[in-house]
Amino acid sequence: MTKPRSIDWNGCPTRYAAGIFGDKWCFLLLRDVLLHGKRTYSEFLGSPEGISTNILADRLSRLEAAGMLDRQTDPRKASRVCYFPTRKARDILPALIGVMVWSTKYDARTEAPESFAASFQSDPVGTIEWYEAEIDRVDGEIRGFARG
Amino acid sequence: MTKPRSIDWNGCPTRYAAGIFGDKWCFLLLRDVLLHGKRTYSEFLGSPEGISTNILADRLSRLEAAGMLDRQTDPRKASRVCYFPTRKARDILPALIGVMVWSTKYDARTEAPESFAASFQSDPVGTIEWYEAEIDRVDGEIRGFARG
DNA sequence: AATACAACTTGCAATTTGCAAGTATAAATT
DNA sequence: AATTTATACTTGCAAATTGCAAGTTGTATT
Numbered sequence: 001m002t003k004p005r006s007i008d009w010n011g012c013p014t015r016y017a018a019g020i021f022g023d024k025w026c027f028l029l030l031r032d033v034l035l036h037g038k039r040t041y042s043e044f045l046g047s048p049e050g051i052s053t054n055i056l057a058d059r060l061s062r063l064e065a066a067g068m069l070d071r072q073t074d075p076r077k078a079s080r081v082c083y084f085p086t087r088k089a090r091d092i093l094p095a096l097i098g099v100m101v102w103s104t105k106y107d108a109r110t111e112a113p114e115s116f117a118a119s120f121q122s123d124p125v126g127t128i129e130w131y132e133a134e135i136d137r138v139d140g141e142i143r144g145f146a147r148g
Numbered sequence: 149m150t151k152p153r154s155i156d157w158n159g160c161p162t163r164y165a166a167g168i169f170g171d172k173w174c175f176l177l178l179r180d181v182l183l184h185g186k187r188t189y190s191e192f193l194g195s196p197e198g199i200s201t202n203i204l205a206d207r208l209s210r211l212e213a214a215g216m217l218d219r220q221t222d223p224r225k226a227s228r229v230c231y232f233p234t235r236k237a238r239d240i241l242p243a244l245i246g247v248m249v250w251s252t253k254y255d256a257r258t259e260a261p262e263s264f265a266a267s268f269q270s271d272p273v274g275t276i277e278w279y280e281a282e283i284d285r286v287d288g289e290i291r292g293f294a295r296g
Numbered sequence: 297a298a299t300a301c302a303a304c305t306t307g308c309a310a311t312t313t314g315c316a317a318g319t320a321t322a323a324a325t326t
Numbered sequence: 327a328a329t330t331t332a333t334a335c336t337t338g339c340a341a342a343t344t345g346c347a348a349g350t351t352g353t354a355t356t
Contacts, residue, residue, distance in 0.1 A: 011259045013251035014179040014244070015197065024170040031162040041303050049163065052345050057304055067254075079302060079353035092250050096162070098243030103161035106215075106236055111159045189334050200314050205335055227322035227333055 020066045021092075025051055025059045030085075033069065034093060035131065037138040039082045040074070063089075075143060084139055093128050168214045169240075173199055173207045178233075181217065182241060183279065185286040187230045188222070211237075223291060232287055241276050 021027045032038040032047055044056055051059075060083060063069045068089040074080035101120055104112040120127045169175045180186040180195055192204055199207075208231060211217045216237040222228035249268055252260040268275045 011255070011257050012179075012196075013248035013255065013258060013260050014176060014183070016251040016255040016258070017247045018172045018175045022170070022172040022175045024166045027166045027170045028162060031160075035162070042301090045303095048160075050345095052347095053304070054306085054346090055344070077302090077354075081303065088254055091253065092247070095243050095246030095250055098246050099165045099240070100161035102240050102243055103164040105239065107159075107161065107164040109159050110161060110164070112161050190332085193334095198314095200316095201335070202315090202337085203313070225323075225333090229334065 020063075020068065023059070025055055026063060029056075029059055029063060030068070030089060030092065030096065033083060033085045034089060034096060034135065037134065039084065039138065039142065040080060041083075044083075082142055085135060090132060090135065093131055094124065097124075097127065097131070168211075168216065171207070173203055174211060177204075177207055177211060178216070178237060178240065178244065181231060181233045182237060182244060182283065185282065187232065187286065187290065188228060189231075192231075230290055232290075233283060238280060238283065241279055242272065245272075245275065245279070 021030055028047065028049055028051075029044060032044055036047075038044055038047070041056065041060070044060075045051065045053065060069065060071070064071050064083070067086055070084040070086050072082050072084065074082050097120055100112065101117040104110045104114075104117050169178055176195065176197055176199075177192060180192055184195075186192055186195070189204065189208070192208075193199065193201065208217065208219070212219050212231070215234055218232040218234050220230050220232065222230045245268055248260065249265045252258045252262075252265050
């Protein structure tokens with residue numbers, strides 16, 4: 001029995017999370033898919049941070065393997081691929097928005113409106129529901145049906 | 149005017165956060181300092197993930213530069229250094245705990261007790277206050293005085 | 297049939313990481 | 327006073343990862 005070279009990445013909740021989005025690019029891709037309505041490779045590529053194509057492909061497959069994204073060919077055009085956020089991905093919305101509230105407090109150059117933090121703190125459940133409805137709207141538009 | 153090689157890392161709240169703890173090791177160090185009462189280089193080094201010494205030194209200085217950690221020599225022993233979490237770091241607690249709640253839901257091998265998520269959801273403010281009090285206790289013990 | 301999209305893959309240089317070993321300063325021990 | 331121990335780093339180097347440019351594949355469009 002030699003000293004293990006890789007650790008068990010499960011068990012500790014923080015470590016589990018770090019294994020999935022404790023990476024700059026995964027983190028930003030989740031932002032794009034959960035908050036900016038992006039679903040395709042080219043849309044992700046267009047984000048201002050400028051991810052390179054090999055890294056994007058790698059991170060998309062990691063997020064798919066982690067059960068965060070659901071990869072499917074676009075029903076409207078078979079040469080296009082869509083990455084839909086799963087329930088597991090949607091469920092990090094509260095934490096993600098919590099992070100954004102924190103950033104708006106400490107980033108002097110924040111672009112977020114002042115109302116953002118206040119409205120989340122006064123009605124967190126309603127805010128999450130609003131974002132979820134937006135996700136449903138985008139996905140429903142692509143899939144060609146609306147959800148209840 | 150050539151094409152800029154580094155992007156403006158501010159403005160977008162998610163990007164700001166990604167710049168500070170969108171890194172596995174920074175993320176885990178914040179866990180150690182905010183939730184596990186760790187304050188010194190050797191304590192961080194002892195965490196089960198096995199960070200190497202050069203990376204630890206690098207991440208500690210980054211977190212200090214980002215205003216997340218307050219580096220001070222230990223008043224009890226001048227050969228030792230303590231890294232105290234700042235208010236800015238403490239304010240990430242709600243999001244961090246939100247992430248942990250998410251992990252306990254999706255990590256089959258989670259070590260967190262079932263009560264954890266429930267107690268945070270029923271009384272988020274009280275839960276945060278409890279963690280803050282723990283941080284005060286640890287810091288007060290080191291500094292040799294107790295806070296209100 | 298030819299062109300254009302969209303989503304990747306490949307090759308390679310440059311940066312970052314991980315590991316082992318070394319250094320610096322202060323405290324404790326002999 | 328001299329030696330050992332503790333603590334917090336720094337340095338060197340091989341290995342892994344990243345970023346950039348270019349190429350490939352499958353599907354529309356003209």
